[in-house]
Amino acid sequence: MGWGFVLMMSLLMGIVVAGWFWYKHKEEKKMKSGIPKGSLGWPFLGETLDFIACGYTSRPVSFMDKRKLLHGNVFKTHILGTPIIVSTDPDVNKVVLQNHGNTFVPAYPKSIRLLLGPSSILQMNGNLQKRVHALIAGFLRSPQLKTSITTNIENSVRQTLGSWQHMQLVRVQQETKKITFQVLVKVLMSVDPGEDLEFMKREFEEFIKGLICLPIKFPGTRLYKSLKAKERLVKMVEKILKERKLGMAKTGENSVVNDAVDVLLRDISEEGDDDEQGETKEKQSLPLDYMSGNIIEMMIPGEETVPMAMTLAVKFLGDSPVALHQLMEENMELKKQKMNCGEDYSWTDYLSLPFTQNVISETLRLANIINGVWRKAVKDIDIKGYLIPQGWCVLASFISVHMDEENYEHPYRFHPWRWERLGTAVNNNSFTPFGGGQRLCPGIELSRLEISIFLHHLITSYRWVAEEDHIIYFPTVRMKRKLPISVTRL
Numbered sequence: 001m002g003w004g005f006v007l008m009m010s011l012l013m014g015i016v017v018a019g020w021f022w023y024k025h026k027e028e029k030k031m032k033s034g035i036p037k038g039s040l041g042w043p044f045l046g047e048t049l050d051f052i053a054c055g056y057t058s059r060p061v062s063f064m065d066k067r068k069l070l071h072g073n074v075f076k077t078h079i080l081g082t083p084i085i086v087s088t089d090p091d092v093n094k095v096v097l098q099n100h101g102n103t104f105v106p107a108y109p110k111s112i113r114l115l116l117g118p119s120s121i122l123q124m125n126g127n128l129q130k131r132v133h134a135l136i137a138g139f140l141r142s143p144q145l146k147t148s149i150t151t152n153i154e155n156s157v158r159q160t161l162g163s164w165q166h167m168q169l170v171r172v173q174q175e176t177k178k179i180t181f182q183v184l185v186k187v188l189m190s191v192d193p194g195e196d197l198e199f200m201k202r203e204f205e206e207f208i209k210g211l212i213c214l215p216i217k218f219p220g221t222r223l224y225k226s227l228k229a230k231e232r233l234v235k236m237v238e239k240i241l242k243e244r245k246l247g248m249a250k251t252g253e254n255s256v257v258n259d260a261v262d263v264l265l266r267d268i269s270e271e272g273d274d275d276e277q278g279e280t281k282e283k284q285s286l287p288l289d290y291m292s293g294n295i296i297e298m299m300i301p302g303e304e305t306v307p308m309a310m311t312l313a314v315k316f317l318g319d320s321p322v323a324l325h326q327l328m329e330e331n332m333e334l335k336k337q338k339m340n341c342g343e344d345y346s347w348t349d350y351l352s353l354p355f356t357q358n359v360i361s362e363t364l365r366l367a368n369i370i371n372g373v374w375r376k377a378v379k380d381i382d383i384k385g386y387l388i389p390q391g392w393c394v395l396a397s398f399i400s401v402h403m404d405e406e407n408y409e410h411p412y413r414f415h416p417w418r419w420e421r422l423g424t425a426v427n428n429n430s431f432t433p434f435g436g437g438q439r440l441c442p443g444i445e446l447s448r449l450e451i452s453i454f455l456h457h458l459i460t461s462y463r464w465v466a467e468e469d470h471i472i473y474f475p476t477v478r479m480k481r482k483l484p485i486s487v488t489r490l
């Protein structure tokens with residue numbers, strides 16, 4: 001090989017390398033901004049230890065606050081095994097929530113991905129996510145569902161509260177789960193209290209324990225046990241789906257939709273329309289495993305988010321006698337009205353109590369049950385001068401926005417009256433307990449209805465004294481002692 005050849009190859013490589021640098025420089029200039037500042041911490045661990053330590057204090061947001069001061073509202077860090085860009089800026093969060101699918105896709109920790117599976121609505125993208133979301137949201141938000149489910153929620157609340165009079169100490173976090181799980185299973189599959197419900201509750205509790213755990217899968221590990229529980233749940237839900245499908249085939253479809261199973265079974269995709277040649281394509285319904293997977297994951301709010309919101313409302317009200325008194329007056333007034341006219345409550349009665357709704361908004365702001373959403377950028381994007389490069393994960397932190405003095409005066413104070421001024425506008429960038437954009441939680445109204453009914457019956461039938469307890473924020477929001485209270489019946 002002659003020197004000429006070596007020289008030529010070096011020259012060629014030089015040109016390629018220079019070209020690459022020139023291209024990178026041009027692309028970066030085009031972005032006009034840089035990757036957010038921040039530290040990736042220790043190799044492998046990153047800044048995880050500080051993140052977790054803050055999660056065990058009363059101010060989990062201090063992790064974000066420290067970095068905000070050093071690097072600005074959007075910064076990079078490395079937590080839970082992932083280099084990640086954290087946004088504490090409501091405008092950036094809005095863009096992240098709204099640019100779903102073409103720019104950002106969900107990026108949950110591995111244990112969640114494995115347990116929910118690829119058919120989970122939380123992991124779907126594009127048209128399929130839109131389709132399933134529209135189906136579920138259309139059903140959950142419909143006045144028909146709210147009308148029919150109100151009596152079920154009332155019965156479940158009355159039954160649980162009724163059992164409290166014989167209890168020395170009530171653990172609110174445990175008790176509220178009984179109510180919300182029962183209600184959700186009814187909404188999803190029309191299963192009433194009994195053996196099947198007990199079986200599902202047991203298996204579901206086993207399943208959910210693994211959502212945030214080490215992603216190691218062999219007999220004995222947490223993940224393995226949770227996956228096995230999911231298999232048993234899938235079997236049961238598929239049995240319900242098959243029986244219902246058979247029933248529909250025998251009787252012919254009727255238009256009455258009673259639960260989420262009905263909604264999913266009746267859905268036929270748009271592929272059923274005529275194609276370009278005018279021939280009707282085969283109608284496609286969602287595969288059975290998609291349906292069962294989605295039904296199971298929609299049980300999560302019945303075990304986690306809604307009961308936690310109820311529990312924390314009890315906690316915050318116990319610490320705020322003035323708010324408790326005003327809430328009681330408003331709800332007593334409604335109770336008297338209903339007793340005088342001898343009418344049943346309707347869902348609109350509960351949702352139209354203004355102070356009760358403000359108490360719920362303030363609870364959701366302060367509790368931050370879902371503290372943010374994780375996404376991954378599928379292409380480079382520049383938001384407000386911050387570059388988020390393709391492949392990077394982004395945490396749109398709701399908790400930082402909810403606990404920022406810029407957005408809320410005295411953010412750590414439980415102050416339901418602030419909502420008289422702010423209103424509960426869903427598209428307020430600074431109030432996103434239910435997310436936003438295409439993935440905005442379809443269970444907003446159902447959650448508010450359940451919490452309102454619970455608070456109404458609790459406050460008009462009991463007084464309570466809470467024992468010392470405190471909130472833990474990692475890995476999920478919960479009360480250290482499940483909020484023990486002693487109750488006196490009115």
Ligand code: HEM
Nearest residue numbers: 121133298301305306309370373433434435439441443447
């Ligand atoms: C206080 C109670 C609740 C809170 C705080 C809450 C919060 C959220 C949040 C933040 C998201 C967005 C996740 C993301 O963007 O990745 C979400 C999505 C979702 N929620 Fe809720 N939720 C609650 C109750 C419910 C209830 C009662 C249901 C009813 C089954 C429900 C069903 C769903 C579903 C199906 C999605 C996925 C939507 C999609 O990806 O298209 N949620 N929720």
